[in-house]
Amino acid sequence: MEWFEALFFLLGMILFFMFLGMPVAIAFLAANMIGAAYFMGGSGSLATQVSRGIGQLANNAIPTVTSFNLMPVPMFLLMGEIFFFTGLATRMFTAVDHLMGRLPARLSFVTIAGGTAFATLSGSSMGSTALLGSLMVPEMQKRGYKKHMAIGPILGTGGLAMLIPPSALAVLLATLAELDIGALLIAGIVPGLMLAGLYVILVLGMAIFDPGAAPAYEVQPIGWKERLRLVVFDIIPMVSIVIGVILVIMFGIATPSESAAFGCLGVVVLAVLYRSLTWDSIIKSVKGALKVTTMALLIIFGSATFSALLAFSGASSGLIRWATAFDLAPITMLLVMFAILLVLGMFMDQLSMMLLTVPIFFPLAQTLGLDLIWFAVIVLLALEISFTTPPFGLLLFVMKGVSPPDTTMRDIYVAALPFMGCAIILVALLILFPGIALWLPGLSR
Structure with missing residues (x-):
């Protein structure tokens, strides 16, 4: 079988199972088992081929799932x-208010x-969007x-959870692509803060050109003592956890896994000090983390087996030879991959x-130099944009x-587009000035 036939065969099976309504992780596992029996089963009866192929696939994938590098994800x-x-x-959000x-x-x-x-501390784009949407949209409309x-x-700030550490998605991406987890976490800091700055400029511009879009209203003034109290007791303790997690990674004091445990312990200690840690909150927190961790491990297992099949069948090497034969500039290929991620984000x-993309894109990027x-930072930004890509972006x-009933999907699409534009501007800046992402990892080394 030619490399392109193997690629279409594997991708076609995945898309077919997804079309039947299977969960994505299960669709990948089913397609991988069939592919393993075909490509790795060797000769013999059908049962022998299936047994040998799946055994070989499991031997290749299990070390990836049991890697200690994945420890930061559940933490x-x-x-x-x-x-x-x-x-x-x-509490912190009220203080900022x-x-x-x-x-x-x-x-x-x-x-x-x-x-x-909140996106930084929680690491959850959906959680941040749900909380802010339920709290702020009714108040703003009122x-x-x-x-x-x-x-x-x-919608804009929800995606920042992917860039600014601690980001579970960045840890997963680094694990799948076999990158330095600490370096990728640190590399997202400056782009994430720059993106937040672009959002501030955008909102300021919209408020200046259309003052009626955000009418002024009277706010009860607070004194400097109260301001100081809010900063000291409601903001600094929370933010210091994130800063601590970042610094211990940057200065090599702890591994990403150890720093994740440190951050988790810090939040528990704060909750105890503020007398807000209850059995109910502990049970809900553990259940929520367990659900997402289980799904992430299934995804990683599927990706590892998919990568092994692509390599074994020759699809990976064939695709790289085909892509590099066009003699396109590396930046052109980067933009093509970025566009593919945006299109996929409309549906996945x-x-x-x-x-689907890491086993293909990262070997190609390495070949292109x-x-x-x-x-990886560019990929995270593409994933952040795709979170709000119409018509099916998840955050939409x-x-x-969580929005009031009179909010239409068109309202949400129109609101998302300018903030997507800010993220695309940041991508352009990263392409022109790669040091934006690479300066901090280089400094930590």
Whole structure:
């Protein structure tokens, strides 16, 4: 079988099983088992081929799933769940709200500042969008804010959870692509903060050109003592956990796995100090982290087996030879891969996209001579944009679920587009100035 026939055979089976309504992870596993029996089964009876192929596939994939490098994933997820269910998130968000005072378009800026902090601490784009959507959209509409000023900042900041550590998705991407997890986590800091800055500029511009989009209203002023109290007791303790997680990785004090455990312990200690840690919050946090971790491990197992099949069948090497034969500039190939991710984002969730593209894109990027950490940041940005790509971006439907009943999908699409534009501007800046992503990892080395 030619390489392109093997590629179409494997991808076709996956798409067929997904079309039948199978969950993505199960569709990949089913296609991988059939592919393993065909490509790795050797000669003999059908039962022998299936047994030999699946055994070979399991031997290749199990070391990936049991790798110690995956330890940050459940720890970061548990950290975010505890932060959410103990009410620490709401406490910090309320403090940011009070500190903004009478700033024009105040609630939009509160959303960006609070949303960035919450997305960073929780590591969950969907959790951040759900919380901010339920808290802020009704309040903003009651204050006369236009829908795009209420919905857009929430959709934008929800995606920051992918870039700014601790990011479970970045850990998964680094594991699948066999990259340095610590380097990728650190590489996302500056782009993530820059993206938040672009959101601030966008909201400021929209407020200046259309003052009626965010009407001013009276806010009860608070004194400097109260401001200081909010900063010291409700903001610094939460933010210090993230800073601590980042610094211990940067200075080589701890591995990403150890720093994730440190961050999780820090959130638990804070919850105890604020007397908000209950058995109910612990049970809900563990259940939430367990569900996502199990799904992530299935995804990783499917990706590992898919990568092994692509390599064994010759599809990977054939695809790389075919792509490089066009003699296109590496940047052109990068833009093609970026466009493919955006299109896939209209129909697939982020884990499924990673499962499908990482085994193909990263070997190709390495062949083209691209820095893989820098390329991974670009991929994370593409995943962030695809979260809000119409018509089927996942955050669009999360927002629809928590918005007031009169909010239409068209309102949500219109609100998302300018913030997608900010992310695309950041991608252009990363291509022009790769040091934006590579400076901090180089400094830590």
